[in-house]
Amino acid sequence: MYRDNTKVIHIGDRVIGGGNPILIQSMTNVPTQDVEAVVKQILALEKAGCEIIRCTVPDEEAAKAIPEIKKQIHIPLVADIHFDYKMAITSIENGADKIRINPGNIGGEEKLRAVTDTAKAANIPIRVGVNSGSLERNIVERDGGVTAAGIVESALDKVHMIEKAGYDNMVISIKSSDVMMCVRAHELLAEELDRLGTRYPLHVGITESGTVRSGNIKSSIGLGLILDKGIGDTIRVSLTGDPVEEIVSAKLILRTLGLRKGGIEVVSCPTCGRTKIDLIGLATKVEDMVQGMPLDIKVAVMGCAVNGPGEAKEADIGIAGGNGEGLIIKKGEIIKKVPEQRLLEELKAELDNWNG
Numbered sequence: 366m367y368r369d370n371t372k373v374i375h376i377g378d379r380v381i382g383g384g385n386p387i388l389i390q391s392m393t394n395v396p397t398q399d400v401e402a403v404v405k406q407i408l409a410l411e412k413a414g415c416e417i418i419r420c421t422v423p424d425e426e427a428a429k430a431i432p433e434i435k436k437q438i439h440i441p442l443v444a445d446i447h448f449d450y451k452m453a454i455t456s457i458e459n460g461a462d463k464i465r466i467n468p469g470n471i472g473g474e475e476k477l478r479a480v481t482d483t484a485k486a487a488n489i490p491i492r493v494g495v496n497s498g499s500l501e502r503n504i505v506e507r508d509g510g511v512t513a514a515g516i517v518e519s520a521l522d523k524v525h526m527i528e529k530a531g532y533d534n535m536v537i538s539i540k541s542s543d544v545m546m547c548v549r550a551h552e553l554l555a556e557e558l559d560r561l562g563t564r565y566p567l568h569v570g571i572t573e574s575g576t577v578r579s580g581n582i583k584s585s586i587g588l589g590l591i592l593d594k595g596i597g598d599t600i601r602v603s604l605t606g607d608p609v610e611e612i613v614s615a616k617l618i619l620r621t622l623g624l625r626k627g628g629i630e631v632v633s634c635p636t637c638g639r640t641k642i643d644l645i646g647l648a649t650k651v652e653d654m655v656q657g658m659p660l661d662i663k664v665a666v667m668g669c670a671v672n673g674p675g676e677a678k679e680a681d682i683g684i685a686g687g688n689g690e691g692l693i694i695k696k697g698e699i700i701k702k703v704p705e706q707r708l709l710e711e712l713k714a715e716l717d718n719w720n721g
């Protein structure tokens with residue numbers, strides 16, 4: 366698989382590439398210079414399971430905030446730079462663990478070399494990439510529109526610019542809001558990098574994927590297909606919504622693909638005419654409650670006493686709803702019958718004192 370043999374890259378105290386676990390990223394959506402707000406958001410993201418955070422650095426004030434932010438967080442910080450090479454240099458000098466730049470819009474070869482020299486001195490990686498929306502006009506016109514091959518060509522141009530500036534501590538990302546084009550582009554890029562003998566790690570995400578509902582579906586399909594082909598060293602689920610949702614979804618995608626262990630998997634029935642308790646509400650509360658619990662088990666939340674117990678037996682622990690009450694089933698055995706209002710707290714008590 367491509368990811369088994371990618372170049373090993375250090376981002377702060379995390380390591381990606383070379384078959385290391387796929388790490389989950391997100392991006393803050395509050396002004397970077399507002400240290401208090403940005404730290405609050407990053408700490409919430411860390412708690413949810415975010416492993417690398419990216420912050421935009423549009424000006425001097427934002428770049429100056431980096432040391433103060435870094436003091437208060439526990440995951441590597443990536444500075445996102447557009448156009449101004451000075452912001453890239455200041456961000457590195459202020460402790461950014463990685464920078465993301467577009468070598469094509471940083472102001473020419475000399476300025477690019479100033480950035481790569483600073484990154485080299487600090488020994489931090491540079492992420493380069495292409496977004497289908499900002500693909501060079503000559504490529505788009507030549508191909509009669511945005512294509513997977515065009516995205517890859519543009520990305521490799523950027524990679525070669527950094528290599529030409531004498532640096533190869535790099536992560537590549539290519540993005541397209543067209544899910545299937547994005548999948549094809551990743552396959553092509555992996556093939557091409559393999560052929561060139563420069564297997565840089567890839568950061569994978571589906572861009573502009575939309576609100577929580579459509580973004581989750583597009584990202585699950587896109588990331589699912591790409592990751593299952595053995596491509597992708599870090600991921601981001603981009604959602605128009607609370608970034609914490611991105612982490613919850615990213616973890617679920619990795620778990621579903623068998624690429625990450627740990628955490629509680631909640632299964633629940635779709636409800637039907639037999640359901641006599643508020644199962645939708647209960648399942649939602651259970652899903653929220655188990656986030657971050659340090660167990661690797663399956664919890665079933667089933668709606669009725671007819672099929673529920675049988676299905677709950679498949680899980681490590683489960684609830685089977687009855688009429689205003691429910692059964693708690695552990696390892697296939699009914700251990701308790703409790704009123705509906707107490708089902709959640711009884712389940713929590715079992716999980717808090719889990720002994721397998």
Ligand code: SF4
Nearest residue numbers: 634636637668669672
């Ligand atoms: S477990 Fe019971 S309530 Fe849920 S869908 Fe199956 S039959 Fe219906």
